[in-house]
Amino acid sequence: MASFLRQFTSSVAPIPSSTSIPLVDIRIPSFITSSSNSATWFYTTAAIVGGLLVLEQSVYRYKKKQLPGDRWTIPVIGKFADSMKPTMEGYMKQWNSGALSAISVFNIFIVMASSNEFSRKILNSPGYAEPCLVHSAKQILMPDNWVFLTGKTHVEYRRVLNTLFTRKALSIYVGIMDSIARKHLNEWLAAAQKDPSPRAIMMTARDLNMHTSLRVFCGNHIPEQGAVEINEKYWYITRALELVNFPFAFPGTKVYGAIQARKVAIKWLELAASKAKTAIANGCEPECMLDQWVKEMEAPGYKGRKDFSDREMAMVVFSFLFASQDAMSSGLIYGFQHLADHPDILAKIREEQYRVRAGDVDKPMTLEMLEEMPYLKAFVKESMRIKPPVTMVPYRTTKAFPISDDYTVPANSMVIPSFYNSLHDPSVFPEHDELVPERWLDPDSSANANPRNYLVFGSGPHKCVGIEYAMMNIGLVLATASVLMDWEHQVTPESDKVQIIATLFPKDGCLLKFSPRPRP
Numbered sequence: 001m002a003s004f005l006r007q008f009t010s011s012v013a014p015i016p017s018s019t020s021i022p023l024v025d026i027r028i029p030s031f032i033t034s035s036s037n038s039a040t041w042f043y044t045t046a047a048i049v050g051g052l053l054v055l056e057q058s059v060y061r062y063k064k065k066q067l068p069g070d071r072w073t074i075p076v077i078g079k080f081a082d083s084m085k086p087t088m089e090g091y092m093k094q095w096n097s098g099a100l101s102a103i104s105v106f107n108i109f110i111v112m113a114s115s116n117e118f119s120r121k122i123l124n125s126p127g128y129a130e131p132c133l134v135h136s137a138k139q140i141l142m143p144d145n146w147v148f149l150t151g152k153t154h155v156e157y158r159r160v161l162n163t164l165f166t167r168k169a170l171s172i173y174v175g176i177m178d179s180i181a182r183k184h185l186n187e188w189l190a191a192a193q194k195d196p197s198p199r200a201i202m203m204t205a206r207d208l209n210m211h212t213s214l215r216v217f218c219g220n221h222i223p224e225q226g227a228v229e230i231n232e233k234y235w236y237i238t239r240a241l242e243l244v245n246f247p248f249a250f251p252g253t254k255v256y257g258a259i260q261a262r263k264v265a266i267k268w269l270e271l272a273a274s275k276a277k278t279a280i281a282n283g284c285e286p287e288c289m290l291d292q293w294v295k296e297m298e299a300p301g302y303k304g305r306k307d308f309s310d311r312e313m314a315m316v317v318f319s320f321l322f323a324s325q326d327a328m329s330s331g332l333i334y335g336f337q338h339l340a341d342h343p344d345i346l347a348k349i350r351e352e353q354y355r356v357r358a359g360d361v362d363k364p365m366t367l368e369m370l371e372e373m374p375y376l377k378a379f380v381k382e383s384m385r386i387k388p389p390v391t392m393v394p395y396r397t398t399k400a401f402p403i404s405d406d407y408t409v410p411a412n413s414m415v416i417p418s419f420y421n422s423l424h425d426p427s428v429f430p431e432h433d434e435l436v437p438e439r440w441l442d443p444d445s446s447a448n449a450n451p452r453n454y455l456v457f458g459s460g461p462h463k464c465v466g467i468e469y470a471m472m473n474i475g476l477v478l479a480t481a482s483v484l485m486d487w488e489h490q491v492t493p494e495s496d497k498v499q500i501i502a503t504l505f506p507k508d509g510c511l512l513k514f515s516p517r518p519r520p
């Protein structure tokens with residue numbers, strides 16, 4: 001590029017100005033002067049553009065240093081085309097190119113970390129790197145949402161939110177989860193009776209999760225009409241979670257649709273927060289997360305902030321929906337698919353279910369019962385190891401980050417820890433592509449000896465706040481399904497291919513055929 005520019009400029013003859021040869025009075029036709037002006041503009045513009053392109057390449061190569069990655073970046077857009085249609089194969093190629101590797105998208109310099117050491121280092125270095133949600137997240141979640149807090153204020157806010165997932169709180173939620181799971185599974189059976197052909201569970205599993213989360217978080221403080229409205233509109237939010245979106249939220253854009261959906265959701269969630277405060281003030285016992293939150297703030301030993309406004313509480317609940325809906329749906333859908341494809345594992349799950357339920361499949365699930373189901377828990381953990389719903393989380397460096405002895409990530413770069421290689425490390429997970437729940441049941445297994453490799457929920461100060469709830473919900477739905485119904489998987493050429501819609505899903509949406517299961 002530089003040599004091209006040198007040749008180009010040296011072949012351009014200097015154009016004399018009219019003042020440099022004052023004694024010569026030659027009338028120059030106007031079409032000649034205007035074309036020489038245009039030529040000047042053309043050459044100047046070309047030189048500026050060329051200079052910027054050279055600068056772009058130089059900055060990229062300076063930041064990349066010895067890291068694996070393209071030697072040159074595509075001018076202006078970089079790897080934008082790849083980020084529009086991400087594939088697992090593409091990501092794997094990048095991760096396998098090195099423990100750290102570089103790319104650039106729209107001149108955002110990105111360092112991908114694929115090893116456990118570097119991924120964990122990024123997640124656990126709040127002094128150098130902070131989570132960096134996709135650009136649209138700020139527009140959708142609103143800039144004053146707690147999820148954008150960092151440092152000490154984040155730690156303090158998190159301390160309050162952790163109280164929403166204590167054992168006491170989870171024991172309130174489990175009854176709600178059980179009754180909603182049964183309602184939906186019976187609807188799936190009724191639909192299958194009408195039309196027994198296999199159907200994709202992509203959307204029906206999402207509906208189940210949304211319904212469960214709304215009722216766990218807000219109980220009956222949201223009327224049915226509100227729950228339906230939020231559920232119907234939520235897909236607009238998922239659609240807008242792309243890495244790169246049209247920057248302005250004009251009507252018709254995905255982000256605009258997501259903002260409208262958020263406005264509807266926040267309206268109902270604010271109402272729910274206000275009703276929870278009234279219910280607890282009137283002496284009611286907590287029946288959902290919002291109630292539990294208000295009750296917690298009243299407790300004599302409570303040390304945190306007590307003045308959460310309805311809007312703040314609504315934004316927290318909305319952030320939970322935002323963080324959980326896609327990931328939990330991915331985990332649940334792959335759970336169904338993995339069990340259908342591994343009848344031996346499903347048989348072990350059923351054996352455990354019948355034993356703990358003492359043959360009574362109508363018995364509502366309790367926390368104590370779940371604790372007696374180690375095989376179920378091991379399966380859920382293993383299913384998400386094989387297909388982690390979230391494969392990576394973008395962070396941003398706040399200052400130059402000396403990540404290794406010989407490489408420092410420049411300030412204001414994106415650093416993306418990825419989890420796939422940690423979760424498929426053959427030295428920790430022998431037969432790493434095989435679904436083996438037993439590896440979690442042996443306390444001396446290498447899987448249990450290396451908990452740092454299990455990055456499904458991240459690590460460090462921003463580690464997922466909803467781990468227990470998510471694991472419990474996925475386990476509870478699969479366990480209840482295993483005793484109420486049989487399901488067959490229609491395997492297609494797309495079943496083992498992955499589509500990435502913020503999280504991972506089977507490309508064919510997971511086609512299942514359900515039928516009622518005879519009682520024991």
Ligand code: HEM
Pocket residue numbers: 123131147158319320321323324327328331389390393455456457458459460461462463464465466467469470471
């Ligand atoms: C299978 C389901 C889920 C998976 C795989 C998952 C995974 C993750 C991951 C990888 C992170 C980023 C962690 C990091 O940066 O180190 C995260 C953060 C988060 N998750 Fe989850 N999650 C799930 C379900 C949930 C649920 C059910 C909730 C809420 C009820 C939730 C709420 C959050 C929140 C609020 C954060 C941000 C925490 C912070 O910044 O302090 N997630 N999750």
